Amino acid sequence: MSGRGGRRPGSSAGDGDLTDSGLATRASRGAAVTVLGQVMRIVVQAVGVTVLARLLEPDDFGLVAISVAIVGAGEIIRDFGLSMAAVQAATLTQGQRSNLFWLNSGIGIVTMCLVFLAAWPIGAAFGDQRIVLVTQTLSVTFLFNGVGSQFRAHLQRGLAFGWLALCEVAALSIGVTAGIVAAVAGSGYWAIVVQQLTQTLTAVSILLLAARWLPGRYRRQEPMGDLVRFGWHVMGYQFLTYASKNVDSLAIGAQFGPTPLGYYNRAFQLLTVPLNQLANPMIRVAVAVLSRLRDDQARYSQYLYAGQVSLMSFMLTLLVGLVAFAEPFVNILLGSGWSGTVHLFQILSIAGIFQIASYPILWAFMSEGLAKQNLQFSLIARPLLIVMVVSGSFVSVDAVAWAYAGGTALAWPLGLYWFSRSSTTPIARLAIHSVRSIATFGIAGCFAHYAVRWAGIESDLLQCVTGGLILLLVVALIGILVRPVRRDLLLTAHVVRKFRKVK
DSSP: OOSSOSOOOOOOTTOOOOSHHHHHHHHHHHHHHHHHHHHHHHHHHHHHHHHHHHHSOHHHHHHHHHHHHHHHHHHHHHHTTHHHHHHHOSOOOHHHHHHHHHHHHHHHHHHHHHHHHHHHHHHHHHTOTHHHHHHHHHTTHHHHHHHHHHHHHHHHHTTOHHHHHHHHHHHHHHHHHHHHHHHHTTOTTHHHHHHHHHHHHHHHHHHHHHHOOOOOOOOTTSOOHHHHHHHHHHHHHHHHHHHHHHHHHHHHHHHHOHHHHHHHHHHHHHHHHHIIIIITTHHHHHHHHHTTTTTOHHHHHHHHHHHHHHHHHHHHHHHHHHHHTHHHHHHHHTOGGGGGGHHHHHHHHHHHHHHHHHHHHHHHHHHTTOHHHHHHHHHHHHHHHHHHHHHHHTTOHHHHHHHHHHHHHHHHHHHHHHHHHHOSSOOHHHHHHHHHHHHHHHHHHHHHHHHHHHHTOOOHHHHHHHHHHHHHHHHHHHHHHOHHHHHHHHHHHHHHHHHHHOO
16 A cells, blocks of 8 residues: 555456556556546536526526535545545455445445534525525435445446446436426526436446445455555545635635626636546546556556646647637637636636646556655645635635635645655656646647637637637647657657557
């Protein structure tokens, strides 16, 4: 559990081929399936956001956002980091897996009861009793997710990313459909609650069918200390991260009310859709694959760097394009009535860019078993971000967005420094690549933005399409002129060819 050093013990069943070509193929297959699944999720979620934004009011989104932020914090406690502990473990017996299932399920029931009871003081704190019933209704998800956690970890550990992608796409599709039907029926903010509950129940049902595994009884003789300690450290990191990512919503809701929060929430979701649906799920592929390589420094560093180059190439193309053409994008997706989200989205995107740069460091922390060191870093970076955001809430909503962006940007170099103290994996190459990529895509985005403005294109859709093509063209031109950028683009193209070869 404690990083590289010595040869790893044998893995549990389902670990498969650990040769370079075999692992590369499985990694490519996992990444390809995950990306495809997340692209489908983005399409479904975009449909849901577009339709619901026209059926509901900003106040509805702001109200539910408060409950969802609180329930999300409880969800981290419910998981207790045990899913990640199961995925990264060098060995995992059937008895340990069953014990983890019962621990997750028990913690889920306890968390459900605590959040249900806490709903009354939460409603009183925000001065809105509607929050009480919404929070109590959503607390049921802790029970469902507690049962499903180790089934999901079982599939992830076995690199069964096809089933995981199917589960997520199907659950989201059914949930969005249920939410739209409820909104059309006039349910108001309850339509969002219906979507959340339906999506959770559907996902857990599919996981139980796909895993083809049933837990046994709890066995006290199974060694659980290392797994629980690792999970505790992961949970601490996740809780701090979640708190720092949601304190802005709570602060805006408390200071300015649900309507300004509704605008901010939509801007934040426009940012988190590409992060949550594309970048975040790659964590499960990266950690599962890199965990198998942590005894081989050369291969480990090679895979880590290739993963970062590919991730940043794709995500910066998408994110910088959205920032450069935020206004037409918002008009297309949400409608002209949501123009107040445009400048908030552009500010928050600074945070998104540095969050993307930080993902490979998180992969390395988790895959090397450095959960304790990652938690120590978070105890510095995340409280700093929270203080900045809370301070900004006493000024304006824009100040909150700037504080969130600034705090996230500061966390990136801090993370690099802390990881360099904890691991022998070289990070200079990762840091240089991140700066180079941000500069390259930033220049391309600015050029595309002003080129479209100079051309005087009026159609929102045509602005986005034309601007995206110009952005890609400028990146390609920089690659021709700058050798390191050209190497990065060629490596990305190599990864894409790997995807295409996967059956």
